[in-house]
Every structure is written in C-alpha cells, then in structure tokens.
Amino acid sequence: MALSRELYERAKKLIPGGVNSPVRAYDPYPFFVKRAEGSKIYDVDGHEYIDYVMGYGALLLGHSPREVVSALRDAVEDGLLYGAPTEDEVLLAERIHKLYPSIEMVRLTNTGLEATMHAIRLARGYSGKRKILKFEGCYHGAHDTLLVKAGSGALTFGIPSSLGVLEDLAKHTLVSRYNDIELTEKIVKENKDDLAAIIVEPVAVNVGLIKPKIEFLRSLRELTDDVDAVLIFDEVVTGFRLAPGGAQEYYNIRADLTTLGKALGGGLPISAFGGREEIMKNLSPLGKVYQAGTYSGNPLSTRAALAVLKYIEGNRHLYNEMKLKVEKICKEVLEFIEDKKLEATITYLESMFQIFFTSREIYNYEDVKTSDINKFKTYFHNLLKSGVFIPPSQFETCFMSTAHTHRDVEETIHSIENSLMKLEK
Numbered sequence: 108m109a110l111s112r113e114l115y116e117r118a119k120k121l122i123p124g125g126v127n128s129p130v131r132a133y134d135p136y137p138f139f140v141k142r143a144e145g146s147k148i149y150d151v152d153g154h155e156y157i158d159y160v161m162g163y164g165a166l167l168l169g170h171s172p173r174e175v176v177s178a179l180r181d182a183v184e185d186g187l188l189y190g191a192p193t194e195d196e197v198l199l200a201e202r203i204h205k206l207y208p209s210i211e212m213v214r215l216t217n218t219g220l221e222a223t224m225h226a227i228r229l230a231r232g233y234s235g236k237r238k239i240l241k242f243e244g245c246y247h248g249a250h251d252t253l254l255v256k257a258g259s260g261a262l263t264f265g266i267p268s269s270l271g272v273l274e275d276l277a278k279h280t281l282v283s284r285y286n287d288i289e290l291t292e293k294i295v296k297e298n299k300d301d302l303a304a305i306i307v308e309p310v311a312v313n314v315g316l317i318k319p320k321i322e323f324l325r326s327l328r329e330l331t332d333d334v335d336a337v338l339i340f341d342e343v344v345t346g347f348r349l350a351p352g353g354a355q356e357y358y359n360i361r362a363d364l365t366t367l368g369k370a371l372g373g374g375l376p377i378s379a380f381g382g383r384e385e386i387m388k389n390l391s392p393l394g395k396v397y398q399a400g401t402y403s404g405n406p407l408s409t410r411a412a413l414a415v416l417k418y419i420e421g422n423r424h425l426y427n428e429m430k431l432k433v434e435k436i437c438k439e440v441l442e443f444i445e446d447k448k449l450e451a452t453i454t455y456l457e458s459m460f461q462i463f464f465t466s467r468e469i470y471n472y473e474d475v476k477t478s479d480i481n482k483f484k485t486y487f488h489n490l491l492k493s494g495v496f497i498p499p500s501q502f503e504t505c506f507m508s509t510a511h512t513h514r515d516v517e518e519t520i521h522s523i524e525n526s527l528m529k530l531e532k
C-alpha cells in the first residue's frame with residue numbers, strides 16, 4: 108500500500124477528514140509530503156511534482172528560498188519569542204509602508220483570517236456602524252462575520268454558510284455580486300447609514316480566478332467615499348504578488364485598510380493589516396478597539412518577511428518573468444483548447460491562472476458555477492499522475508513562483524494538454 112494512503116488512514120482516525128485544512132483532502136487519498144524545494148514538491152512515496160499550489164499562493168519565491176532560509180537560520184540563534192518589541196518589527200513596518208504608501212500604520216498578525224477579522228472590527232469601531240459588504244465567492248478567512256456564502260473550502264463542499272455562524276451576526280454581512288457595479292451601488296445606498304466597510308479581494312482568487320473590471324474597483328472607492336464607509340482591500344493573496352505594491356500599485360487605487368499575508372512570510376505564518384493613520388490609531392493601546400496576539404511580530408516570521416521584501420525590492424524584474432511564463436502556458440493551452448474544440452477556458456493574470464470547463468466568460472461566481480466540476484476533478488487527477496500538482500478544487504487558483512523554470516513550463520503545457528485529451532476519451 109502506498110505510504111500516503113497508509114498515513115491518510117491513520118490521520119483520519121485523529122484529525123477530522125485526515126487534514127488540517129479542508130481543501131487538502133481529496134479522493135481516494137491526498138499525497139503526503141516528504142519535502143519541497145524550488146518549484147518541486149516530493150511525496151513520501153518517491154514522486155516528484157511541479158507545484159502550482161505553492162502554499163495556496165504564499166510561496167512567491169518558491170519552496171525554501173535561500174534568502175529566507177538563511178535569514179531564519181540566523182534568527183533561530185537569537186531566540187524564538189520575546190513578548191517585547193524588536194527593531195525588526197520597525198524595519199518591517201517601514202518596508203511595508205514603502206511598498207504600500209496607503210498603509211500609514213500597520214499591525215502584524217499571524218494569518219490572513221486574523222488580519223481580516225481585526226480589520227473589520229477596526230472598521231466597525233472607527234465608523235460606529237455595523238454592516239459589512241462582501242462579494243459572493245470572495246473568501247477572507249474562516250471567521251464568523253465573513254463566513255457568509257463564502258468561497259474556498261466552504262464553497263467546494265456546497266455549504267453556503269457554515270453551521271455555527273450565528274444568524275444574528277451573519278445578518279450584518281451583506282453580499283453583492285463581484286464586478287456588478289449597479290447591484291453594489293444599490294446595496295450601498297440602501298444601507299449607507301449603517302455600512303461600516305466594504306471588503307473585497309481586488310482579484311478574486313477563491314472561486315478559481317476572476318479578474319476585476321477596473322471600473323468595478325474604482326466604483327468601490329467612490330461608493331465608500333460617498334457613504335463614509337471604510338474600503339478594505341483584502342490583499343492576503345494579491346499583496347506582493349500582483350506587483351511589489353500589490354493590487355493597489357497594479358490598479359493605482361488606494362484602500363483605507365489593507366490586509367496582507369501569504370507571500371509576505373515566504374512560507375512562515377505572518378500577516379498584517381494597516382491603512383490610514385486616522386483609522387489605525389483607534390487600535391489599543393492608543394484607542395478603544397482591542398486587538399492583540401502572543402505571536403504577533405514573532406522574531407522568526409518577522410525576519411522571514413524582511414528577507415522576502417528585501418528580495419522583492421531588489422528583483423522587480425522577476426514579476427515580468429513570472430507573467431511571461433504564465434502567459435506562455437495559458438496562451439498555448441488556449442490555442443490547444445480551440446484547436447480541439449474543447450469546452451474550456453482559462454483566466455490568467457500575472458503569476459496566477461485557472462482553467463474552467465465551461466464556454467462562459469468568467470466575471471463572477473455565477474459564471475464559475477457553470478464549470479463542470481467532475482471534469483475538473485478528473486483533470487486534477489490526470490495532472491497529478493503526470494507530475495503536476497494544482498489545487499484539487501475548481502474554486503482555487505494556480506500560482507507560479509520565481510523558482511519555476513522554463514523547463515517546468517514546457518512540461519506543464521505538455522501535461523495539461525495530455526490531461527485535457529484524456530478527458531475527451
């Protein structure tokens with residue numbers, strides 16, 4: 108029996124579903140990881156995969172980037188946790204502010220969930236209003252205010268909103284359609300007196316990949332200004348990935364609050380939320396919005412993040428290289444799809460891409476839902492057998508890293524085309 112299968116059977120006895128985050132589980136069993144390096148991940152049964160899961164977007168510089176690993180080696184020698192401030196935290200805040208001018212003040216946290224949860228509490232505390240507007244299919248972490256018709260794992264498993272989320276809380280979360288300016292304007296106007304914030308993924312990556320219409324993002328800036336609500340850009344994925352200054356640099360739009368995570372830590376758990384000083388200074392100990400964390404700004408994650416940002420700043424050309432690699436994969440596969448008259452489409456943007464088994468163009472969650480999920484599952488398994496690891500769910504996105512090589516790209520194109528052909532047989 109494969110060692111992965113054996114481990115999965117043991118895991119299922121003690122860990123719900125055998126995994127510590129639901130999207131990692133798939134039939135008949137997920138591979139268990141032995142190690143990873145660069146663009147490759149290796150399982151306990153001796154298989155090698157080109158990895159496009161990339162820690163669900165966190166590994167912008169690939170697995171175990173040299174710069175991060177060596178910064179961590181030094182950091183470990185200096186102590187693991189202090190519960191007192193460090194110079195590194197100041198240096199990191201300065202670097203974040205430099206890349207994100209809209210972030211006038213910043214707090215470090217540990218996960219994307221924490222960052223969005225605290226940003227929302229802050230927006231409510233600052234504005235004195237209750238309602239939050241989010242978009243169908245956008246995912247902002249598994250916490251109660253936002254686990255309302257959420258995407259990602261919850262969507263995959265067909266749960267519109269999780270059990271355990273109180274209706275009394277969920278009723279303060281309004282949901283609009285992504286890229287739909289008219290509907291959003293209507294909801295905002297109807298709720299203007301009690302709307303604390305709009306939270307949006309500037310590129311929606313938790314329903315496959317949906318690109319924003321630039322007018323849509325601009326309209327959110329105008330609408331929030333009109334009704335005195337806080338505009339929160341959830342850049343947990345797009346931050347440092349879409350561009351060094353994330354979606355705000357890419358689209359030239361300034362958010363009031365921004366949440367960051369994933370790529371920031373190069374694989375270590377760290378996140379951040381920050382924004383206008385006028386809003387941020389409501390946080391304790393300056394203000395009355397409480398927010399805290401034992402591991403916030405912990406020395407290892409902070410040192411790793413410093414190494415990542417330093418590397419990014421010195422290597423801006425890598426963004427274009429990732430973009431060209433993704434374009435090559437997507438353009439060639441799209442040509443193949445057209446040639447063979449397959450019912451499939453691909454969305455791609457910079458270092459991100461995803462395939463959908465539908466003839467519809469993808470602008471919102473309704474469009475994504477027309478994709479043939481069973482075909483996607485078979486496609487995923489076909490790819491896995493040929494040594495390419497993509498997220499096992501249609502409602503996720505594939506991520507390129509700076510470690511992917513031209514050879515990886517050629518092999519990936521070949522594997523995708525073979526996997527698509529097998530679907531037709």
Ligand SMILES: Cc1ncc(COP(=O)(O)O)c(C=O)c1O
Nearest residue numbers: 218219220246247248341343344
């Ligand atoms: C846009 C976005 N925000 C927040 C989160 C939550 O981050 P974490 O899983 O680190 O809690 C995610 C996770 O995938 C995400 O994609």
